[in-house]
Amino acid sequence: MTDTSDKAASSPPSGLAGMQASLRALLATLMAIFQTRLALAATELEEEKQRLLATMAWGALAILLGIFALASAAVLVAVVFWDSHRLLVLSCLTLLFAALSAGSIWQMRRLSRASDGLLAATLAELEADREAMMPRSKA
Numbered sequence: 001m002t003d004t005s006d007k008a009a010s011s012p013p014s015g016l017a018g019m020q021a022s023l024r025a026l027l028a029t030l031m032a033i034f035q036t037r038l039a040l041a042a043t044e045l046e047e048e049k050q051r052l053l054a055t056m057a058w059g060a061l062a063i064l065l066g067i068f069a070l071a072s073a074a075v076l077v078a079v080v081f082w083d084s085h086r087l088l089v090l091s092c093l094t095l096l097f098a099a100l101s102a103g104s105i106w107q108m109r110r111l112s113r114a115s116d117g118l119l120a121a122t123l124a125e126l127e128a129d130r131e132a133m134m135p136r137s138k139a
Contacts, residue, residue, distance in 0.1 A: 033129060041122045055111045062104035069097040 072094035079086050 041119055044119050044122055055108055058104050058108035062101050062108055065097050065101035065104055069094055069101055072097055
């Protein structure tokens, strides 16, 4: 009788082993969910970085073309009193650079307003996960 009582005391009951296996499976599932959400956050951060770089590039182009427009306008004022066709050419160049600068500013503003917010998809998925884990009350 002593042998059977020692074996029963040293081995865990089968219910506890099943609970440990369930807990491990739950933990593995939670880790997989966390890993997926982390990958989504990394993807969103990369997209935000690309959008920010594009916005900065368009902003730099707008500044450069604005400087060209101002330089052309200054030259235009200087040659107002010169002969006939120089005025038309410089006017066209000034208008061209000003239009390109305005287009660059428009593109920069469009890109900066296009964002839904930092990590919006990740936050939405986490909210959906939270709602899925909340107990539903019977109404």
